[in-house]
Amino acid sequence: MERFLLGARPTLTRVEVADQAGVPLELAEELWGQLGFARTADDDVAFTTHDVEALRRTAELVSLGILGSGSQAALVRTWGRSYARLAEWQAELLAGLALADDHPEQAIVDLVREVTPRVEELQDYVWRRHLASAAQRLLPAVEGSAEASRMSVAFTDIVGYTSRSKNLTEAELVDLVETFEDETTRAVVAVGGRVIKTIGDEVLYVADDPSAAVEVALSLTARGEDDDDPFPRVRAGVAHGEVTSRLGDVFGPTVNIASRLTSLARPGAVLVDRGAFEALTGSDDDPGTAPDGTPLAKLLDRAADELADLSPYAEHGGLKFRRLRRTSVKGYRALEPWVVRRAKRPS
Structure with missing residues (x-):
């Protein structure tokens, strides 16, 4: 099975691989370590000619500037x-199928031979489709550095996940998380958004259009409140502003604010920040200053804080918003949240 997966029987040591590839051993070891490969001794025969070719191609990427000093490690x-x-997930899946057979050792070998070529082709196909999509989205905007852009960032979080997981079997817990991740991903993709990553009981996604990000959050929270829907109860936070994208991840204050809003949201609720509220309603005009020089925005904020508990929902574009009191959270002394809901349609 090792020979089949690696393409040949190991016949080379790490020193021989580096020498044949024309790459300094120190660089080869650094790259292998960054890839997460197990370290081998100088005399361990653990490599094949395919490792030589892979290392040579890596060196070519370095020479082309694709793997520069600033980006190589990350x-x-x-x-x-x-x-x-x-690979861990795929191996567990194959092992589970093999153990159900009367002859598991032979079954795993047969499965690997049958499945691996198909999975390899499918992974290449999926990667190319995602690369094409990313290129269409990012390349037209490239002018020098296009890493920072305005977008909406959202977190969706399972309510009571820790306490709930204590009362579930392993299979039930896996089913809960998979249902949550799968259905959330479907909802995000359906509106043109992108799932950045899943973090246990939480999904981080982005969308260029704040309406799309909020639509996903509202649809998921609504499903979680439906007793007949197996989708778990969730809460969500959406922020809109400047976001730095790097290696498929997103960073910056907008991401942090979305996370803080999620932690503040009540079960089944969606909170948005000032940036998202203004983007959704167009309420971004400068209100000027009062006669004494105090910015009217500050006076309005004070009044809004005092009346927040009594203020009605303001409707706009099929949504209704209610400003909550400014809240101090880690990193932000006066975070401004708005509850957003769907406006009731006239009967």
């Missing part, structure tokens, strides 16, 4: 982590 680590997680 990019290679991302490759390693992603494929390691995928």
Whole structure:
């Protein structure tokens, strides 16, 4: 099975691989470590000619500037982590199927021979489709550095996950998380958004259009409140503003605010920040200053804080908003949240 998966029987040591590839051993070891490969001794025969070719191609990417000094470690680590997680899941799946057979040792070998070529082709296809989509989205905007852009960032979080998981079997817990991740991903993709990552009981996604991000959050929270729907009860936070994208992840204050809003949201609720509220309603005009020089925005904020508990919902574009009191959370002394709901349609 090892020979089949690696493409040949191991016949080379790490020193021989580096020498044949024309790559310094120190660089080879650094790359292998970043990929998450197990360290071997100088005399361990653990490599094949395919490792030589892979190392040579990596050196070519370095020479082309694709793996520059600033991006090499992060990019290679991302490759390693992603494929390691995928391989772990695939191996567990095949092992489970093999153990159900009367002859598991032979069954696993047969499965690997039958499944691996098909999975390899499918992974290449999926990667190319995602690469084409990313290129269409990002390349037209490239002018020098296009890493920072305005977008909406949202977190959706399972309510009471920790306490709930204590009362579930392993199979039930896996089913809960998979249902949550699968249905959330479907909802995000359906509106043109992108799932950035899943973090246990939480999904982080982005959308260029704040309406799309809020629509996903509202639809998921509504499903969670339906007793007949197996989708878990959730809460969500959406923020809109400048976001830095790097290696498929997103960073910056907008991401942090979306996370803080999610932690503040009540079960079944969706909170948005000032940036999302203004983007959704167009309420971004500068109100000017009062006669004494105090910005009217500050006076309005004070009044809004005092009346927040009594203020009615304001409707706009099929949505209704209610401003909550400013709240101090980690990193933000006066976070401004709005509850957003769907406006009732006239009967």
